[in-house]
Amino acid sequence: MTIAYDTCQLEARRQAIQVDIDARKPAAERNRLGQFATPHALAVDIAHYVESLIGRGHDSIRFADPSVGSGSFFSAALAVFGHKRIDSAIGVELDPAFADAARNLWATKGLEIVQDDFMRVVANGSCPPAPNVILANPPYVRHHHLDREYKERLRSLAFQMAGVEVNGLAGLYVYFLLIATAWMKNDGIAAWLIPSEFMDVNYGAALRNFLTGSVTLLRAHRFDPDDVQFGDALVSSVVLVFRKTPPAADHAVEFTFGGTLAEPHARDHIRLERLRDSRKWTAYPSHAKNDRHTVSDGKGPTLGDFFRVQRGIATGCNKFFVIDRADAKRRGLPGKYLRPILPSPRHLKTTTIDADDDGYPLIDRQLCVIDCDLPEPMVEAQYPALWEYLQTDRPPGIMDGYLIGKRNPWYKQERREPAPFLCTYMGRGSNDKQPFRFIWNRSRAIGTNLYLMLYAQNGLAAMLRRHPDRAETVHALLGRVTGHELRGEGRVYGGGLNKIEPRELARISAASFVDLWPELELNIQAQGQLFE
Ligand SMILES: C[S@@+](CC[C@H](N)C(=O)[O-])C[C@H]1O[C@@H](n2cnc3c(N)ncnc32)[C@H](O)[C@@H]1O
Secondary structure, eight states, X not given: OOOOHHHHHHHHHHHHHHHHHHHHSOHHHHHHTTOOOOOHHHXXXXXXXXXXXXXSSSOOEEEEETTOXXXXXXXXXXXXXXXXXXXXXXEEESOHHHHHHHHHHHGGGTEEEEESOHHHHHHTTOOOSOOSEEEEOOOOOOGGGSOHHHHHHHHHHHHHHHOOOOOTTOOHHHHHHHHHHXXXXXXXXXXXXXXXXXXTSGGGHHHHHHHHHTSEEEEEEEOOTTOSTTTTTTTTEEEEEEESSOOOTTOEEEEEESSOSSSOSEEEEEEHHHHHHOSOGGGOSOSTTOTTOOOOOSSSOBHHHHEEEEEOBOOSOHHXXXXXXXXXHHHTOOGGGEEEEOOOGGGOOOSEEOBOTTSXXXXXXXXXXXXXXXXXXXXXXXXXXXHHHHHHSSOTTGGGSHHHHTOSSTTOOOOOOOOSEEEEXXXXXXXXXXXXXXXXXXXXXXXXXXXXXXXXXXXXHHHHHHOGGGHHHHHHHHHTSOHXXXXXXXEEEGGGEEEOOHHHHHTSBOHHHHHHOTHHHHHHXXXXXXXX
């Protein structure tokens, strides 16, 4: 295909302007507005794929991008569909710098720019005529950066227009997708580049239901971290393409992974009924190249059969409640109201922790957490040093914190016994590298909520009571859970940060435990019978 010379020139100018505006903005502001532009090659790939769906016929295209930026998608639409075929084109953009740039670049090519908040444009009823093709990379703004009132307005708009109740933890992109789809013409085609986290997390359920019930999802493509083309930037993104029409009962969605949209490395067609029952969409397509497959089908033994998994404690203010043991001693704080606690995983260099005579971890910097259940008058009367620390050293405003505000007394921590095994709650790692570390804890230290605490239960607890020496092997087996499995059960955030929640860790296969100690399986079966 030949692309008009001036379109190429305009695209080159757009890229230069994009770099220039990006460079002038502090990272925090770009984050707040979710300003990360779509690489041109990807925008063109997406437009080509959309063209393969709508055909090269003479139907005219009414294009829209609800968060147009400098116009990466409009430029791709021009290159792929051609100027003549685009009947109308609308780009909405909140940021005046981008809105002006896009207007200057593309007005002569027919792109009309509305400089406003897309949500407000829709809510006002001042939306331009409905498009039949939407190509979008909406702002990825996280829910905690959305102000409460604004979020409430978004939620009621999404409900009013799309009939979807969005979970308050969802990011701005979820509202964009729902509301823009409500605006789009029936039978129109939309392609969205959005974070893939909704595919796995509980708060993504409303969007997953929408995609399997209200529209016909045609394609979901994820990127391979090993692909050099887009580097790390898109590792945690997905391209979704759907038609605004209810799905046929036997519809199957094409899931692809790696490579390009045109030539993915792996593909699979997943029937809607299966998709509706799946809790992790990133596990598709199931292929060695997809690094997020889940091994456990939830039927064989899982870590949850052998461990009770609990998050570590949330103190509400670690820098106040967690202090150096030596400092606590110097201040004369009473030992009975101090508990050993592990440093943050960043500062924990070892995966096996031994204890000193007091049960404190034998590590460079021993820490303790203040944990006292005496009412304030008793602390004041009996433990003046502790009283003084609580009164004079506490940072201003901590009493207004949610956790501290509802605790009684406010310096009493959640109950946790030391756990013999812990798993770090977040981390990075691709391929075989475990993103989380398993720790064998032989001390009395507990962990903060940067750790998951694993307490042996059922047959494993009984076995460890009989054979305490097997704890080392248990630790080794945990260390052999593959990075693929951990990432498959956990979730990945922007920039490739992985996290895993207790319930997710509990779903990891524990087949290796039963292979080594078959009596553990008998134990699970016996329990099953007990409950039947
Ligand atoms: C992820 S960028 C994508 C830009 C462009 N579509 C692209 O693909 O390169 C998202 C854009 O949305 C804009 N934006 C943020 N909040 C918006 C809102 N409420 N309404 C319209 N645009 C918004 C940002 O300024 C940014 O330019």
